[in-house]
Amino acid sequence: MPLEPLPTAWDLSLERAVPGEDLVGVGADLEPGTLLAAYRAGLFPMGVGRHGGPPMGWWSPDPRGVLLPGDLHVSRSLRRTRSRFETRVDTAFGQVVAGCADPSRPGRWITPAVGGAYARLHELGWAHSVESWQDGRLVGGLYGIAIGGLFAGESMFHHATDASKAALVGLVRLLEAELGDRWLVDVQWHTRHLGSLGVREVPRSRYLQLLGAALQQPLPQVWSGATQEPPTPRMPRGAR
Incomplete structure (x- = not known):
């Protein structure tokens, strides 16, 4: 099980958050x-x-980008390219963060301080990576925070076509296999790229409801150690 750190001294409530302001x-x-x-x-x-x-x-974006059970859309082309990758979990967390923090990427925001903070959370068992491997080489992936049935995605990268998308699909399949339809993937903001995979926008108030329900779920055992995507995941009704 993840190790609970010392509590924060800061007030991080949303009581004074202004609707529509991120x-x-x-x-x-x-x-x-x-x-x-x-x-x-x-x-x-x-x-x-x-x-x-x-x-x-x-x-706290308002609206918030989320991927919900049943919404994942895997195109025919992605199904073809995804078969070329092997999905792994937590075998190269530092490399995934480094790939996401590449200074040549536009809009880079993952500083050494930020990367170090998530490395500490990884050591405590809260931060995880989902990786796409090809011919023994890491070619894409994503990382984020897992709490109960929530996976809060922070960033993704790819060095091969569709490698980051394959990692996101792999993440959903892993959650489906253990939690059925009782999970939430938070992607922060909706983009055209993520929208093509089924990400939608919800108001902050709705996000907080979904978050509360997700936090009540048991932590999937996939986050307890290195693993690969199961070959026959359990699919929720309506999944595409």
Whole structure:
């Protein structure tokens, strides 16, 4: 089981959040207890300075991008390319974060301080990577925070066509296999890229309801150690 860190000293509630505004606070720290309290409250950190540097902002997008049970859309072309990849979990967490933090990527925001904060959460058992491997080489993946039935995705990268999409599909299949339709994947903001996979937008109020339900679910055992995607995942009704 993940190790619970010391509690945060900061007030991370959304009581004074303004509807429609994504940035709800500035400051605090990146200690493990602060980060976990933020995710449990519906927040996540991202620097508001140049290239994601200080000061640290705390965000709760309104509307929020989410992938819900039954919404995943896997195109015919993605089904073909996905068969070329092997899905692994937590075998190269640091490499995945480094791939997402590549300074050549536009809009880079994963600073060394941010990467180090998630590395500490990984050591405690809260942060995880889902990886796409091809011919023994890491070619894409994503990382995020798992709490109960919530997976809060932070970033993804790819060095091969559809490798990051394959990792997201692999993530959903793993959640389906253990939780059926009792999970929530938070992607923060809706984009055209994610929308093609079935991501939708929901108001912040609805997100907080979904979050509350997800946090009540048991933590999938897939996050307890390195594994590969099961060959025959259990599919919820209506999945595509």
